[in-house]
Amino acid sequence: MQKYSFSGHDTFACRQFWLKKGYDFYSQNRPFSEHDALAQMGVGRNMVTAIRYWMLSFGLLDANNQTTDIAKYLLADDGKDPYLEDMGSLWLLHYFLVKQEHASIYSLVFNELRKERVEFTRKQLVTFLQKKCQERQHNVTEKSLDQDARVFVSSYLRPKGRSGNLEDMFSALMIDLELLQETGATEINKEKMYKIESRARTEIPSAIVLYCILQENDSNSIAFNTMLVNPHSVGSVFVLNRDGLTKQLNQIAATYPDITFTDDAGIRELQFIKRPDPQTILDNYYAA
Numbered sequence: 190m191q192k193y194s195f196s197g198h199d200t201f202a203c204r205q206f207w208l209k210k211g212y213d214f215y216s217q218n219r220p221f222s223e224h225d226a227l228a229q230m231g232v233g234r235n236m237v238t239a240i241r242y243w244m245l246s247f248g249l250l251d252a253n254n255q256t257t258d259i260a261k262y263l264l265a266d267d268g269k270d271p272y273l274e275d276m277g278s279l280w281l282l283h284y285f286l287v288k289q290e291h292a293s294i295y296s297l298v299f300n301e302l303r304k305e306r307v308e309f310t311r312k313q314l315v316t317f318l319q320k321k322c323q324e325r326q327h328n329v330t331e332k333s334l335d336q337d338a339r340v341f342v343s344s345y346l347r348p349k350g351r352s353g354n355l356e357d358m359f360s361a362l363m364i365d366l367e368l369l370q371e372t373g374a375t376e377i378n379k380e381k382m383y384k385i386e387s388r389a390r391t392e393i394p395s396a397i398v399l400y401c402i403l404q405e406n407d408s409n410s411i412a413f414n415t416m417l418v419n420p421h422s423v424g425s426v427f428v429l430n431r432d433g434l435t436k437q438l439n440q441i442a443a444t445y446p447d448i449t450f451t452d453d454a455g456i457r458e459l460q461f462i463k464r465p466d467p468q469t470i471l472d473n474y475y476a477a
Contacts, residue, residue, distance in 0.1 A: 192325075201239040203239075248260075279362070314338045345364060348364075368385055370383065370384050388428065398427070401426065
């Protein structure tokens with residue numbers, strides 16, 4: 190059982206271009222030097238710590254400070270999307286963030302909390318995290334959990350106001366996915382309420398959905414509900430409703446001759462006559 194991990198981001202959500210900065214620094218394969226990192230990344234000391242944290246959390250850096258294959262694939266100067274301008278790359282990174290579980294809050298929210306409640310306050314999110322930690326006898330301070338909850342919200346919520354630094358407000362990497370919305374405030378203590386609502390999300394590229402399905406399942410036949418509700422499934426990670434997943438699977442079956450989607454007689458499943466190679470799926474997506 191993987192140990193929960195909270196904090197390490199120094200209260201910074203991952204910003205635009207941070208992953209590219211981190212990749213360019215760590216891909217040099219030399220011993221870490223805080224002075225070098227400060228100079229080359231052009232950010233403050235706390236931000237250097239945060240960049241390493243997010244590189245680890247997205248699966249772009251391993252525990253030995255070595256960049257991973259997917260990091261090189263995406264972020265190298267000759268990579269597929271070094272500045273993350275393609276929305277498919279952001280959905281892919283979101284999948285890795287949840288799947289890696291280095292930053293536990295993302296896996297816990299998308300795989301578990303969302304199934305308990307669609308709407309929640311930050312305090313309710315912290316209470317949920319405390320409960321999960323107690324179940325595993327994992328000691329963590331309420332302050333750490335509250336900081337994680339704040340960073341989670343700022344990572345995905347598109348700001349409404351115009352107070353503060355506009356660059357900071359709109360620089361979070363994942364806000365364009367629009368997975369989190371503010372829905373108002375509670376009547377009693379006026380806490381802000383947030384919502385992660387299952388939707389069709391037809392904007393997600395079907396190739397990215399297929400890649401993630403292949404990563405999570407090695408069978409030649411995958412039940413619809415497995416893809417909809419299982420932990421780390423595309424339904425859970427991408428917050429898809431039944432109609433949205435059905436449309437994605439129909440699109441996949443229409444695009445790939447060796448894949449069929451059965452939706453009759455009470456049987457709904459994706460079937461592979463021949464399983465495609467996940468890397469080829471990505472290659473073809475970025476070549477289009």
